[in-house]
Amino acid sequence: MTPLGEKLAARIRANGPITVADYMAACLGDPEHGYYLVREPFGRGGDFVTAPEVSQMFGELIGAWTVAVWEAMGAPAAFVLAELGPGRGTLMSDLMRTARLRPAFVEAAQVHLVETSPRLRAIQAETLAAVGIAPTWHEHIDDLPAGPLIVVANEFFDALPIRQFVRTATGWAERMIGLDETGALAFGLRPASPPPGFGSDVAEGQIVETAPAATAVMATLAGRIAAGGGAGLFI
Template identity: 65%
Template sequence: MTTPLAREIAAEIAADGPISIARYMARCLGDPRHGYYTTRIPFGQDGDFVTAPEVSQVFGELIGAWLIAAWEDQGAPSPVRLVELGPGRGTLMADILRVARLRPGFLQATHVDLVETSPRLRDAQRDRLADAPCPITWHERIEEVPGGPAFVVANEFFDALPIRQFMRTETDWHERVIGLDDTGALAFGLGPARLDDAALTGLPSAQPGTILERQPIADAIMATLATRIATEGGALLAIDYGYLRPGFGDTLQAVKSHAYAPVLETPGEADLTAHVNFAALAGAAECSGAVAHGPMTQAAFLLALGLVERAQKLAAGKDDTAFATLEAALNRLAGAEEMGELFKVLAVTSPGIRPPPF
């Protein structure tokens, strides 16, 4: 199957040569006319995948409680920016603000800043947050968020940022690229760019065919946010699927209609993601003067914040069907075979601050 974007990418390759995986991801997800996130609402049962805020309100409520506690631990500064990166349909922020209504002082101090590039998703967020109890501003770039203490949430944000891949050959590491095969279809190949020895520090030797991933855009964004938090105050919470320590492996994947799809098959019509290297994110934060806490598993994080206790309150008075639905949702969030172990949580603060429950 071909798509309009596939034809455009093939024409670009035919004219200029193979492109990096980072370029391919950027076009597939963010192309102004055909990009996945610019042309559709992908979240929910009717979309291609379900994120934690769409699973249960408990997730957003606990994140809201964490943000308020972190704000109080830092002396309840005012004013503050409450920032969400990639806010989806606005579900997470709506749940956070519902909890925030219990702390009027937090709401009075807060201006919400949503960093979103998709016009369609911005419209969905405006509808979902129409009755928000504090002012909201939308931004295309993180750098546009005004200064001051910032409490930042990035849920399933870093996994969608473009990555680079390198493959081990008999003699060296070459960048993996996307070109055209003999039939004119998109195909993986190797380009001339290579890794230097410094990029391999701490990694074991690898056999030919081994793939190593790098996330330069994610690390750069983390460095920008961490620098701000270190100098102006606030905290950051990054929640995503990923791994704790650097390693080898191809984690680039496409998802369409709640199932995995071939990465090169339907450009612009499937979500593209890669597992987040949390060690690299933490390192970028530390090198920028902030302090990284964790990462820990999503299950451990939510349980420490009171997942069970909140679930018990929601279950009170429920019939068997409603109780079973709630139980399934909470297992999806914290179960070892679901999001609980695969997803990790990393917090970033200025020096001298240790947020709950890290």
């Protein structure tokens, strides 16, 4: 078992089975062993290639969109330009390359990045320093400052933890991560209420996924934009 597996097994022995969401959150964000904190996931040397790493045109087109949105907002003299999960900073760098066609936009933009990985923050700082951008980092979306907001995110929501529910012969159950008879991590079921929006019409054996973390993030952003103005673009 990996060091993270041992850590999760000890947690389960102490406190009982955990949800799939808790398991995913630990696998991605554990301070010692989390995937995004200790691995290099992006690019040719990593595990996957995202659109900003394929072509600078992707970020430049999003830059054109942000400028158009800013102008439609009445060109506020100051606004928050935020990116969620900014990877290596490539998207923001390419975005601002296009945005420099409108110097007033660059002057008004206060760049904020929501990133939990210190390792990725260092890479983002290096990428953006090369193009003259000094962003402010945040652990949580709630920490973004008040005011008009333009927020972008590429492949962010699909990486957030999910919960899984199964329709069984006796009703709904939630899939949990526990330990089998050998002490290895294993799936199990715990009786649960139906996931929101689903009921007895779901076939037996079907798995339904919900994303409470994504819902909470989107609710926060929607409230911010409704109150202070702005827009979001999520790929």
